[in-house]
Amino acid sequence: KSFQASLDDVDESTACGELLQYTSIYSCFFPPITCSSQPVVNLRFMMEITEPTEPSAPCLYRENKKHHCIRMVLPMDCVVTVRSDETFGSALSTQLSEMEAVTLRHMKDTDVPVPRPFHFSLPTSTELVTIVYPASVDDKGLESFRKELHNRFELPDDRPYFRHSASHHYEELASKDDIVPYLVQGVYSYHHYMQDRMDDNGWGCAYRSLQTICSWFRQQGYMERTVPTHKEIQQALVDVGDKPAAFVGSRQWIGSIEVQAVLSHLLGVTSKILFVSQGSELPSQGRELANHFLTEGTPVMIGGGVLAHTILGVAWSETSGKIRFLILDPHYTGGEDLQTITDKGWCGWKGPEFWDQNAYYNLCLPQRPKAI
Structure with a gap:
């Protein structure tokens, strides 16, 4: 009132x-x-939920029972x-x-x-x-x-x-040409070069992208274990027979196929793999990626050549085919300053020109486990 x-x-x-x-x-x-x-x-x-009233004589009564008075x-x-x-x-x-x-x-x-x-x-x-x-x-x-x-x-x-x-969070995204944002559902941790006292600058980008994906499954309650370290990831690949024993402790790169194997072995999570022969064809995957974020909502790991990134969403137009990618870049080596990360584009929207137009790319799309 x-x-x-x-x-x-x-x-x-x-x-x-x-x-x-x-x-x-x-x-x-x-x-x-x-x-x-x-x-x-x-x-x-x-x-205001009440209006001022004229003062009047108080009316008192007593009730013999236990009460709780809560103020919060x-x-x-x-x-x-x-x-x-x-x-x-x-x-x-x-x-x-x-x-x-x-x-x-x-x-x-x-x-x-x-x-x-x-x-x-x-x-x-x-x-x-x-x-x-x-x-x-x-x-x-x-x-x-x-x-x-x-x-x-x-x-x-x-x-x-x-x-x-x-729970729903409104996201602001200027849209033209009926471009619709399709975003990761839920929260995750940003894993990038040089974290956890681990110098993986130049070779650990796919490991970091995998850690970001694992953090999503952890923070959504799908797993209780901690996010795997580089050595734990390497040991998992040895355990499934994908790598020799000498791989543990090395600085060898991994790609989307290895990420798929680790997710299956450590988390019991299945993944879909998309193969794109060259970067210029990535915009044609707009419908597939939009459907993934709409139905599964998990971060996507993309590897091409010697680089790996994490895709957190796409803004895609079904009529025109125009697309932009929300990229979380694991190659960042600075401190945990969110302002710097967003202002410098380490997490931000990128156009199709962001990708190497002639390089091949493999995308790992983790699937949600079936559980309440």
């Missing part, structure tokens, strides 16, 4: 579509981004799908009720979990679905609840739709 905005001409009766005109000039609203061709607006606001800050985060002519709704009250239920369900004596909302994109729904989880409980502790959610939304039990890492 008593809605207050930093803009004099915005009130609770304002149509949602009218907010778009303010998104680029006022700091209280963030620039609109697009998701599934629909305008998306991130905004933060505060609203709740991290509200609502996604509301509206028509442009609709006015502000009351989604916050619904989410507050869900937060209360989650808090009571997981509360143990004085141990009170903080409820946190997560948004998920499901194949059975055209809108994002918000689920409230206790912040202190991990995916394993929520497995039985996630099974209930699979039943509720009629989802198969062989894909982890409701894990924390599967």
